[in-house]
Amino acid sequence: MAGPVASTPGARCARHPDVAAVALCARCGGFLCGACTEVRGETAYCEPCLQWRIRNTRPSRAAAVLLVANLVALGLLLRLLPPVASLLAGGAGALLAVRESRRITRGGGAPRSRLLARVLLALSALNLLAVVLWLALGAYLWFRVR
Numbered sequence: 199m200a201g202p203v204a205s206t207p208g209a210r211c212a213r214h215p216d217v218a219a220v221a222l223c224a225r226c227g228g229f230l231c232g233a234c235t236e237v238r239g240e241t242a243y244c245e246p247c248l249q250w251r252i253r254n255t256r257p258s259r260a261a262a263v264l265l266v267a268n269l270v271a272l273g274l275l276l277r278l279l280p281p282v283a284s285l286l287a288g289g290a291g292a293l294l295a296v297r298e299s300r301r302i303t304r305g306g307g308a309p310r311s312r313l314l315a316r317v318l319l320a321l322s323a324l325n326l327l328a329v330v331l332w333l334a335l336g337a338y339l340w341f342r343v344r
């Protein structure tokens with residue numbers, strides 16, 4: 199982050215006008231002095247942007263709920279009932295998992311946060327696959343009975 203600041207001689211911290219800036223916030227581009235700079239990994243942020251990043255890189259509660267819903271739906275499959283739960287949980291889970299991993303990647307999230315989105319996607323795919331298999335089996339039996 200030294201490059202952009204070096205090219206702006208005399209840059210001052212946005213919050214402390216009498217202190218020279220030492221970094222630029224990676225998100226909002228504001229000038230930061232040493233006291234205002236929050237470093238995560240190799241990247242400098244201002245305090246509000248760091249909070250934004252933390253919020254945006256944590257797995258959401260909805261993802262955790264859908265993860266459980268997908269597990270329950272997989273369990274229900276064993277009862278050989280029409281896989282309505284699988285269809286709902288799998289569909290919603292797949293959509294959310296794609297959105298989550300995009301959001302977390304954009305926020306520069308840790309691999310651990312991305313793992314939850316991946317597990318959710320895998321479970322959702324399993325549920326949707328089960329729905330397809332169930333429909334295929336149903337169609338096959340239906341045609342055979344006729």
Ligand SMILES: [Zn+2]
Binds near residue numbers: 244
């Ligand atoms: Zn910022």
Ligand SMILES: [Zn+2]
Binds near residue numbers: 211217230231232233
């Ligand atoms: Zn400052």
